[in-house]
Amino acid sequence: MKTKILLTLAFVLFATVAFAQTSDKIILVSDTNSVDMNIAKAAGEKAGIPVLVLEDGILNNDLKNSIADVDAKTIILVGGPSVIKPEIETELQNLNYNVIRLWGMERTGTAVEVAKYFWQGGSGCVVIADDTMNNEDDTETQTEASTLASSGKCPFLPVPEGKIPAEVLDILKDLNVSEAKFVGSSSSSEFRAKFAKLHMKEIIGDKNKINDYVASEVENTTKRDGGNLKLNIIAAPQWKDILGHGGHAEKHTIVRIVSSTDAISKLIELIKSKNITDVRVLGSPALSDSIASALEAQNITVKKISGEKASDVARNAMKESLLKWEEKRREAAANDIASREKIRKRLYELLNKIEDRINHLEIEITQLNASGANPNKIADLQSKIDDAQSQISAIKTYIDNNNFETARLRMVKLLGDIEKMRWQYRADIKLDVNEDLRDEQHSLEETQDNGDVSSIHSKLAELRTKCNSTSIETIVEKATSLKQPIQAAKSSGDFTNASQLALEMRDLKKQAEHLSKLCEKLGVIEKRLQHAAEKRVERAQAISKRLGRD
Structure with a gap:
């Protein structure tokens, strides 16, 4: 009614x-x-x-x-x-x-x-x-x-x-x-x-x-x-x-x-x-x-x-x-x-994912910079990321005030500007965009395999001697904990839940890989990147709880 x-x-x-x-x-x-x-x-x-x-x-x-x-x-x-x-x-x-x-x-x-x-x-x-x-x-x-x-x-x-x-x-x-x-x-x-x-x-x-x-x-x-x-x-x-x-x-x-x-x-x-x-x-x-x-x-x-x-x-x-x-x-x-509350909830979920993606991109470009990417292009990308991060709270206000159209436009634009620049600079920053393409087309099973953190887990003892590797260990621990829930969801025929968890595991692995390379090259992981990693783990934890698989 x-x-x-x-x-x-x-x-x-x-x-x-x-x-x-x-x-x-x-x-x-x-x-x-x-x-x-x-x-x-x-x-x-x-x-x-x-x-x-x-x-x-x-x-x-x-x-x-x-x-x-x-x-x-x-x-x-x-x-x-x-x-x-x-x-x-x-x-x-x-x-x-x-x-x-x-x-x-x-x-x-x-x-x-x-x-x-x-x-x-x-x-x-x-x-x-x-x-x-x-x-x-x-x-x-x-x-x-x-x-x-x-x-x-x-x-x-x-x-x-x-x-x-x-x-x-x-x-x-x-x-x-x-x-x-x-x-x-x-x-x-x-x-x-x-x-x-x-x-x-x-x-x-x-x-x-x-x-x-x-x-x-x-x-x-x-x-x-x-x-x-x-x-x-x-x-x-x-x-x-x-x-x-x-x-x-x-x-x-x-x-x-x-x-x-x-x-x-x-x-x-x-x-x-x-x-x-x-x-x-x-x-x-x-x-x-x-x-x-x-x-x-x-x-x-x-x-x-x-x-x-x-x-x-x-x-x-x-x-x-x-x-x-x-x-x-x-x-x-x-x-x-008529769907206002559904849209509000969905916009918050999307904003969380966008914030995760922006934080991931910041970790990625920091690692690429340490690996010899063009510093001017990296600086341009960092400026875009800083600008996007500064807009998150304003977008939340738009959602709270039912200004969904403005929130939606700004969300897409702030991430889109970063992704476009990242694509345009791909050669200068030594980015393998083919990896993005494979991720997009991978099946559940391929995504699950791609999220396996065994190789990083085997290096943790060595990483501890080079930097404060707590954030890497936390990510690896969370990614590893998702294996059993993914398999359980697949066994029950719940492939949508399994896919969400597998994508979380894959993204956690990517973040751990970037942080590991920073640890090895620089001997330090900046506090802001540690904080971004912690937020990512918290989000993965919330998703697995929401799906009833934690």
Whole structure:
């Protein structure tokens, strides 16, 4: 009853605001891959934010004008600096936009960061699909998976083919996911094993079978909501042509990707069998014209949104559906009000993790500096870390005062600025970013193995002769204590809890390794680093207690 009252009050509040042809936020993705679009699309549909495309990774004048025309204030970049160059971010900031970037070393990591940001009230569901990193092979299946996720307001998470990374299982625990769907051409034994305790469904088969299942799910959602079923036909001779539909708000919408006129008869059958009266064709102009003409010849009314490039289609699609995006934003805002306490709790948890990460990075760069990294670059990074640490208390105040949006933006930005600089300076500071990539893609079992501290434990006696090694010993002791709870969780089939504990063990080991190297090289561990290590152990202790595994 309380939730219903809050939702009603929220809708009354937002109903007093007239519809506006604006969008205060825009998501930008690159056209160098399709997966970032599909990740962003599910998030944008949930939050009411259009997704536009950087053609060839460039912020051209047409895109700048479209962003300005809708009076956007915040730009969310989805994708790392290898696909959206840092210069784009700088240019947007110079145009006075608030800019944040959601990214990982690869697409799975990017999807996890997007899920953290957009689903802070939790999500009962998630949609997963294999990612072979081949746009030609993956785009259609992942677009269907993203459409399914959008219909259920779930995150879409692409995963390395045949593997469920520990970081994916970790985010499912954080979001309190109870239902998982896997979309693919063949069954996934890894999915079935790791998701056995969830309500799970595999949507397996060829393109037609997957299309039919997703269409049925969209239709069921539409009926449940009392809405009208729509159809968006994406005219896409090439995979890049598919990206343009990110600009269109697609509530209660079946999406069909068509690469030639051969599919027109099936489209007509679909439209007539489901009595769809709201039909759009988006994409390549020549193919869009052919499809629209064929449908109109069957007395089917068609709205056409085309452009020479996917970036043009996305911008035109956004203009055509701005009111629908506004409706979605109102709905999202109402849901946030109803989930306020969940969001507050989640923001504190995220802030704790961010603080842990910043402290870890400080230990890391101190060790790299002792190992001969460029001192000027290290000094730049330390300055960024100092600045981030100084903002933690202010962010806590924002959360306490229910200013969740500001807290969320500042949290992502303060860590993102450090991570971006760390990536840009990777050669100068002798950083192995491949280790970050492996961490992102490691399975639970690989993560568990990577957290083994036996090699450090064997050196403790030697380290005691070189420095005050208490902090290292405390970390090693805590990491070692997690082995049995991890195994117990796995044995009971609780792979999400096991993953959270394994990730804690892995991160503790990394910190112990950095501190050990400092001990060996300098003969001392600074008090501030000892304090950071102590906080990390305390946090690991709290997590293991919360999971009931301590």
